[in-house]
Amino acid sequence: MSSLILLGVDTEQVNAIFEKLENNGKANQVLKQALNETAKQARERLSEQAKKVYAIKKTAFRKDMKIKKATVSKPQASIVSTGRANSLSDFRVSPATVRNGNNRPKITKGKVLKSSRMKRLEKGGIKAFLVKFKSGHKAAVERSSKASYPIQALYSPSDPVMLGSEKRTYGIVEPYIERDLHENLHHFIEQALGG
Structure with a gap:
């Protein structure tokens, strides 16, 4: 699964400003710089917002987003995020450690959003629990039926x-x-005009 966020600008909106730059051949260069700087800032903003909202333990959102930079000939930057569904155990689960036998809790709870309450991980009377596989991977799991x-x-x-x-x-x-x-466009236009 992937999502794509495009950053572009309608050049007709900024034509008046760019007339001066086009005489110097700098308009597309300015556009490229502004879009690429904005893409970096957008990746950071998206990462920080996701960390605020989701109760996920990992904080690799920024690394999971790749930027395809704008060029002089193609004034469009994109941010692409790819990845499969996360294991529920990557989020807030209680208890957070694997417990067996008499130490096993009566119910395991979990949540995906920081603002949510912990919810019982139970469906149709079948309770979820944490398990650690031979590979060392820990996961919240559930049985398909009453059988083990x-x-x-x-x-x-x-x-x-x-x-x-x-x-x-x-x-x-x-x-x-x-x-x-808009701020980046203004900054790079001033820079290109020597201001």
Whole structure:
């Protein structure tokens, strides 16, 4: 799964400003610089917002987003995030350690959003629990039936889904990204005009 965020600008909106730059052949260079700087800022903003919203232990959102830079001939920068669904155990789960026998809790709880309450991980009377596999990987799992096996891991949203969320992440930072783009355009135009 992947999500894509494009950063572009309608050159017609900035034509008046760019007339001076085009005489010097610098308009597309300025656009490229502004878009690439904005893409870096957008990646940082998206990463920070996701960390605020989701109760995930890892903080590699920034590393999971790759920037495809704008060029002079193609004034469009993009941020691409790829990845599969995260294991529910990557989020807040209680108890956080694997417990067996008499130490096993009556119920395991978990949450994906920091603002949510911990929810019982139980479906149809079948309770989820934490397990550690021979590989060393720890996961929240549930049984398919009352029988001991098979078990299946519980998953939660992927990084692209979390980062692209209109309600919680991208939709929150989009106005700041637009503001950053305008500020970066202004900065690089002044720089190109020697101001």
